[in-house]
Structure formats: C-alpha cells, structure tokens
Amino acid sequence: xxxxxxTQQHAQARIPVExxxxxxxxxxxxxxxxxxxxxxxxxxxxxxIQPVMFVLLFAFVFGGSINAPGTGYREFLxxxxxxxxxxxxxxxxxxxxxxxLAKGIVDRFKSLPxxxxxxxxxRSVSSLIHSSIGIVVMAVTxxxxxxRMREGVLNAALAFGLLLLxxxxxxxxxxxxxxxxxxxxxxxxxxxxxxxxxxxxxNTFAPTQNMPPWLRVIAEWNPVSSLxxxxxxxxxxxxxxxxxxxxxxxxxxxxxxxxxxxxxxIFAPLAxxxxxxxxxx
Amino acid sequence: xxxxxxxxxxAVEAIDLVKHFGDTRAVDGVSFSIPRGTVLGLLGPNGxxxxxxxxxxxxxxxxxxxxxxxxxxxIVDEPAAVRRSMGLTGQAATVDELLTGRENVRLxxxxxxxxLKYLRESxxxxxxxxxxxxxxxxxxKTYSGGMRRRLDLAVSxxxxxxVLFLDEPTTGLDPRSRVExxxxxxxxxxxxxxxxxxxQYLEExxxxxxxxxxxxxxNVIASGTPAQLKEEAGKASVVLTVQSAADLxxxxxxxxxxxxxxxxxxxxxRLTAQADxxxxxxxxxxxxRDSGIAVEDLGLKRPSLDDVxxxxxxxxxxxxxxxxxxxxxxxxxxxxxxxxxP
Numbered sequence: 001x002x003x004x005x006x007t008q009q010h011a012q013a014r015i016p017v018e019x020x021x022x023x024x025x026x027x028x029x030x031x032x033x034x035x036x037x038x039x040x041x042x043x044x045x046x047x048x049i050q051p052v053m054f055v056l057l058f059a060f061v062f063g064g065s066i067n068a069p070g071t072g073y074r075e076f077l078x079x080x081x082x083x084x085x086x087x088x089x090x091x092x093x094x095x096x097x098x099x100x101l102a103k104g105i106v107d108r109f110k111s112l113p114x115x116x117x118x119x120x121x122x123r124s125v126s127s128l129i130h131s132s133i134g135i136v137v138m139a140v141t142x143x144x145x146x147x148r149m150r151e152g153v154l155n156a157a158l159a160f161g162l163l164l165l166x167x168x169x170x171x172x173x174x175x176x177x178x179x180x181x182x183x184x185x186x187x188x189x190x191x192x193x194x195x196x197x198x199x200x201x202x203n204t205f206a207p208t209q210n211m212p213p214w215l216r217v218i219a220e221w222n223p224v225s226s227l228x229x230x231x232x233x234x235x236x237x238x239x240x241x242x243x244x245x246x247x248x249x250x251x252x253x254x255x256x257x258x259x260x261x262x263x264x265x266i267f268a269p270l271a272x273x274x275x276x277x278x279x280x281x
Numbered sequence: 282x283x284x285x286x287x288x289x290x291x292a293v294e295a296i297d298l299v300k301h302f303g304d305t306r307a308v309d310g311v312s313f314s315i316p317r318g319t320v321l322g323l324l325g326p327n328g329x330x331x332x333x334x335x336x337x338x339x340x341x342x343x344x345x346x347x348x349x350x351x352x353x354x355x356i357v358d359e360p361a362a363v364r365r366s367m368g369l370t371g372q373a374a375t376v377d378e379l380l381t382g383r384e385n386v387r388l389x390x391x392x393x394x395x396x397l398k399y400l401r402e403s404x405x406x407x408x409x410x411x412x413x414x415x416x417x418x419x420x421x422k423t424y425s426g427g428m429r430r431r432l433d434l435a436v437s438x439x440x441x442x443x444v445l446f447l448d449e450p451t452t453g454l455d456p457r458s459r460v461e462x463x464x465x466x467x468x469x470x471x472x473x474x475x476x477x478x479x480x481q482y483l484e485e486x487x488x489x490x491x492x493x494x495x496x497x498x499x500n501v502i503a504s505g506t507p508a509q510l511k512e513e514a515g516k517a518s519v520v521l522t523v524q525s526a527a528d529l530x531x532x533x534x535x536x537x538x539x540x541x542x543x544x545x546x547x548x549x550x551r552l553t554a555q556a557d558x559x560x561x562x563x564x565x566x567x568x569x570r571d572s573g574i575a576v577e578d579l580g581l582k583r584p585s586l587d588d589v590x591x592x593x594x595x596x597x598x599x600x601x602x603x604x605x606x607x608x609x610x611x612x613x614x615x616x617x618x619x620x621x622x623p
Contacts, residue, residue: 020394028391032380039379039420104375111339113364114392 022115029109029122030129033096037130046092047134051085052141058205059145066206068238076238078142079159079231080204083224085134086167087199090174091191093127097178097275098187106279120275124171131167135160150236159234162256166227169260172267179274204228208245220246223259230256290353292317292444292475293338297347300333300499307333309499310347315475315492317443320466322490323479324586326594330499331479332372335448338477339369351444367444368437372452376432378422382413385421385432386439393440400439407435411465427458434465445469447478451485463488483586493586495593502593507586514589518582519556519565524575526550535568556581 037043058081059074068076100106100123109119149156177194181187201218202208202225208216219225229252232238241249248255291314300308308330315321323331336342338349340360349356352366376385383404390400408417411431416424421432430450437445450466451459466489470476480486486493487507495503495510503510511517519540523532529545532552536543539561540554556562562581569576584592 020391025392028388032377032384032388035384036379104371104373105377107341107371108369108375108389109392110341111364111367111369112389112392113361113394 022118022121025114025118026121026125029118030126033122033126034129037126044130044133046088047085047131048137051081051134051138054084055081055138055141055145062205068207072146074142074146075148076207076232077205078138078147079235079237080202080228081142082135082138082163082231083166083202083228084199084204085138086131086163086227087170087195087224088134089127089131089167090170090172090177091187091195092130093123093171093174094178094181094187094191095184096127097123097175098181098184101179101278102183110279116279120175120272123175124168127171127174128164128167132164135163147237148235151234155234155236158253159231162227162230162234162253162260165260166223166256169263169267172264172271175271176267176274179271179278198222199224202228203249209242217246220249223248223256223263225249226252226255226259228252290317291315291350292319292352293321293477294350295334295338295347296349298334298337298344298349299346300330300337300342301345306499308337308344311494311496311499311501312347313492313494313501313504315477317475318470318473319491320470320476320478320489322486322493323477323496324481324483324486324493324590325479325496326481329496331496332448333499334496335369335446335477335479339367339446340364341369366442367446368440368442369446370430370433370437370448370450372448376421376424376429376436379420381418381420382408382424382432382435383417385436389436390439395440403439407438410468411435427454427461430454430458430462431465434462438469442474444475444477447476449479449481451480451482459485483590487586495590497594503589508583510589511584511586514584514592516555516557517584519554519562520578520580520582521552521554521565521569521576522578523550523552524577528574531572532569532574535572535574536565538568539564550577553582 055077058077063073063077066073066076097106100119106119110116149159173194177190178187181190201215202222203219204224208219208225211219226248229241229249233240233252241252243250248259293315295311295313298308298311299306311330311334313321323334325331333342337344338351338356340356340363344357348358351363354362354366356363377388380388386404386407387400390404391397395403404417405414408414411434413428413432413435416428421429424432434447434450447466451462454462463485466476466478476489478485478489490507493504493507493510494501503513505513519536521532521536523529526547529547529550529552533543533545536552536554540556542555544553546552556565559581562579566579569579
C-alpha cells in the first residue's frame with residue numbers, strides 16, 4: 001500500500017498510513033486522557049482531597065477511640081486508606097468510560113482503523129496513573145502525620161507493586177460497570193453501593209477482632225483486607241495478623257496476588273463482553 | 282490492491298442491508314450504490330433508518346443480514362480495510378471538548394497511524410481550510426455549533442479518506458453556517474471524495490446530491506436524481522403571464538395544443554398548463570412568438586422535493602422533523618454564535 005501513487009484521484013487511502021500497534025495506539029489514548037486531567041484538575045479530587053480528608057478524619061476524630069495493635073492508629077490507618085484509594089480506580093475508569101461512550105467518542109474511535117482494545121487499555125493505564133497520583137498524595141500525607149515504612153526499600157516497593165496489581169484487577173470491574181450503565185450518575189450510584197461495603201467491611205479502618213463473628217469472617221475474607229494486611233506487613237505498620245485470623249490474612253502477600261488474579265479472571269471476560277455488547281449496536 | 286484503481290466499481294454499495302433491534306425492523310432491506318466522486322443523499326424523516334444504515338456501512342453496527350462494500354471492501358468480512366478507507370462525521374459532533382482544535386485533529390490522526398511530521402503540516406492546512414486557524418489552540422468546548430461541525434469534519438478528513446459518511450451534517454446549524462458547510466462539502470467532491478450524507482432537509486439533498494435515496498420505515502421508497510424524483514412527483518407546469526387580458530382566450534387556446542388542462546387566472550392574467558418539460562416549453566415559446574401575443578413572463582415550474590416527499594409518504598417532511606428541529610434550535614441557542622469568531 002505504501003507504494004501506491006499518491007495522486008488526489010487515488011481510490012485508496014491517499015496518505016501512507018503506518019500500521020501502528022496496540023501499544024502506540026494505547027499510548028495515544030493515554031495522552032488524550034491525561035490531557036483531560038490536565039485541563040480539568042478537579043477530576044483528581046477523588047484521589048487527593050477526599051482521601052486526605054479521610055486520613056485526617058480517621059486519624060484525629062476516630063483514631064483516639066480505635067484500639068489498634070502495634071505502632072499506633074495512624075500507622076494502622078495508612079495502608080487501609082491506600083487500599084481504599086486503589087479500589088477506587090474502578091470508579092475512575094467507570095466514570096471515564098461512561099462519559100466517552102455517552103459522548104460518542106468511543107464510536108469515533110471505533111470508526112478508525114485502530115485496535116478496539118486500545119480504547120480499554122488506554123483507559124486502564126490512565127486510570128492507574130490517576131490512582132497512583134492518589135497513592136503518592138497519601139504517602140506524603142502519611143509521612144507528614146507520622147506514618148513510616150520500616151521494612152526496607154524492597155519491601156516498601158513490593159507493597160506499592162501489590163497495590164497497582166490489585167488496582168489493575170479493579171479496573172476490569174470498572175469497565176464492566178461502566179459498559180453496563182448508561183449515565184455517569186448511574187455509575188456513581190452503583191459504585192458507591194459497591195465501594196463502601198467493600199472498603200469498610202474489612203480491616204482497613206478498624207481491627208476485625210471486635211466485629212461480630214459472622215461479620216468478622218466476611219471482613220477477613222474480603223480481598224481488600226488481604227491487600228491492607230500485606231501492606232502493613234511489608235511496611236512494618238502494626239503486628240502481623242493474629243493466629244485467630246482467617247487463612248488469607250496469615251499469608252496476605254500471596255493472598256493479594258491470588259485475589260488480584262481471581263478478580264481479573266472473573267471481571268475481565270465480563271467487562272470485555274459488556275463493552276463489546278454496548279459498543280456493537 | 283492496484284486492481285481497484287480506476288475501475289468503475291462503486292465507492293459504496295449497500296446490498297440488502299437489514300438491521301433488527303428486537304422486534305423493531307430499523308432497516309429492512311436497503312440497497313443502493315454510489316459511484317466514485319459523487320454524492321448520495323439519504324433522505325428520510327426521523328427514525329426512518331438513516332443513521333442505522335450509516336452505522337452498518339461504517340462498521341459500527343453489524344447487519345442482521347445483507348452486507349455492503351466501501352471502497353471495494355466488505356463491511357462484514359473486512360471491517361479493518363473499510364475503516365482505513367473512510368471517514369465518519371456522526372450526528373452529534375463528537376469532538377473532544379477538553380482538547381484544542383489542533384489536538385483533536387492530532388489525536389485522530391495518530392490513531393489513524395499518520396506520521397507525526399505529516400500530521401503537523403496537514404493539521405495547519407485543515408485548520409486553514411475550515412477557517413479554524415485562529416481558534417486552533419482554543420479548547421473545543423469554547424467553539425460555536427458551526428465551528429464544532431467544521432472541526433468534526435476536519436478531523437474526519439485528516440487521513441484524506443476516499444469515502445466520507447456524514448450523518449445529518451447540518452442539523453442544528455443556523456442557515457448561514459449551513460450554507461458555509463455546503464460549500465466545504467462541494468469542495469470535497471471537487472477533490473473526488475465520495476460522499477454519503479443523510480439529511481432531513483430536502484433542500485440540502487437538492488443542493489448537494491447527485492443521487493437521492495428516500496427511505497421511510499427502513500425501506501427505500503424512491504431513488505433517483507433530484508430531477509427524476511421531482512418528475513415522479515408530478516409533471517412540471519408552464520406558467521404564462523400575458524401583458525393584456527384581451528389575449529387570455531388566444532393564449533388559452535394556444536396552451537391547449539400541448540396540454541388538455543389549462544388553468545386561467547384572469548385577475549393576474551396568468552395561465553398554468555401541465556407540460557412535459559423543456560420540449561413542451563420550447564414548442565409553446567415558438568407558438569407564442571408566431572401568434573403575436575405580448576408575453577410578460579413565461580416559466581417552467583418544477584415540483585420541489587417537498588412535493589416529492591409529500592407524494593411519497595403522504596406527509597410533509599417539515600412536520601415530521603418538527604420535533605427534532607426545535608430541539609436542535611434550543612441547543613443552538615445555548616452556544617456562542619458564529620459571529621463571535623474573530
């Protein structure tokens with residue numbers, strides 16, 4: 001095709017079109033999504049002001065009344081807030097996707113000779129960047145109020161890696177919800193209904209020991225609890241889970257990886273099917 | 282691929298396209314073909330199946346049955362090749378509001394796979410051509426309705442596709458922006474781009490299209506050149522105005538030689554007679570010259586596309602799309618006007 005003469009009367013595409021791969025197309029979509037954040041910085045409120053308020057609220061308002069094991073409540077709290085922030089990736093991706101679908105941007109992309117997966121990959125990567133900004137903001141806030149990472153650089157980095165991996169699995173949930181619902185308002189409603197139990201019925205803000213037994217089982221098997229406990233262990237924030245805790249909390253690092261894989265296996269096919277269905281007709 | 286060059290194969294073909302949504306037959310067997318470098322107007326009221334037809338031809342929607350070809354590529358079997366050879370401007374201008382005009386073009390150009398160096402030059406050129414140079418670095422959300430449409434069109438043309446689909450390109454535009462857009466589209470056709478445009482506006486189809494396909498309830502109810510369609514709706518008539526009322530009987534008799542029915546309005550000294558067209562018109566003109574009747578005016582009146590639509594569907598196009606046009610008029614009001622452009 002590149003050898004075709006480029007006369008104006010030419011019947012084929014009149015400009016040499018490079019066959020760019022999925023990676024480059026996805027990067028272009030990421031560039032566009034990041035420009036959106038630059039133009040509308042208030043999009044970042046959900047991963048900046050909001051979690052900082054949570055940190056301050058829990059650290060100073062509830063903190064005194066919650067008896068946390070080990071190095072004090074603020075150290076106990078920070079990994080929980082980090083986990084909550086990364087879980088909210090799915091909210092970010094769902095809102096962004098619903099917006100693009102509703103405004104016809106996805107249709108525009110689909111009419112182009114590009115890989116349709118790059119719309120999703122680009123959206124996922126920019127959402128992970130979005131959430132990572134939140135993680136950095138949380139870390140700085142934590143450091144300011146006395147939170148520390150005490151187990152060395154490698155373990156510290158491993159904890160951030162686990163957070164990102166878990167965020168990746170949450171993105172598929174976001175794509176699924178975003179493709180199923182028609183409006184941003186509906187997405188917000190659905191997401192808060194999912195997010196609040198998921199991030200609160202866990203060891204994120206309070207130890208599970210004092211919960212009613214049935215609730216404690218749910219909380220300890222909650223994937224968010226594994227992630228939170230893994231971060232606590234890797235950063236040396238508080239004691240390891242007690243021997244009475246459920247199995248995943250005994251091995252939280254492995255459990256976080258396994259949960260991320262399971263969630264991806266469940267939600268990725270659902271998400272891709274829903275996105276395909278939504279964008280086909 | 283070279284075999285497709287210079288052949289007489291149509292640029293776009295719809296082959297018995299059918300699309301059902303549940304029990305609704307949105308498109309129920311639509312066929313047409315568009316020769317290269319020409320304009321086809323897909324005309325019909327709201328909900329007739331125009332947009333669904335375009336979505337199938339542009340690979341956004343899979344036909345329930347039937348198929349189509351764009352630039353020789355099958356829309357079902359070779360969607361990637363179809364996408365490489367066409368551009369689409371959808372019903373709502375799908376520009377990215379948070380990007381500048383230039384960034385919008387760059388985004389789509391990069392996704393098409395155009396080299397950056399080429400893109401930089403062609404973006405400037407497109408901005409110039411669509412009179413967006415001054416606004417090129419402003420966010421698209423500050424654009425007026427007309428500017429958005431032009432940007433949308435510029436974006437669709439970034440890879441200079443040989444075929445362009447335009448779904449109601451001027452809906453919601455004020456008359457001035459509409460006429461401006463028509464000029465742009467005529468320019469494209471001069472550059473041998475093939476256009477398929479859907480419209481509810483008869484005037485638009487009349488102005489731009491070489492060929493019109495009228496659809497209603499998912500079916501093609503008529504097709505042909507604008508002139509053919511008008512012909513179908515009813516014969517043309519000759520309208521003769523004489524200078525003196527005394528000549529009326531003579532003129533009436535004269536017109537009777539080629540038309541059985543002559544309508545006389547004595548007050549305005551006007552006579553109307555059905556005629557077959559220019560041939561009859563010439564005969565009448567010759568006869569008038571020989572008869573010595575003083576003629577004030579002689580004209581041929583053809584039925585408008587409005588008459589065609591009424592004839593075909595039993596209802597006026599304007600009443601059918603009343604709802605949408607008023608809705609779009611509201612949209613228009615909320616946007617800055619074209620005159621705000623520097």
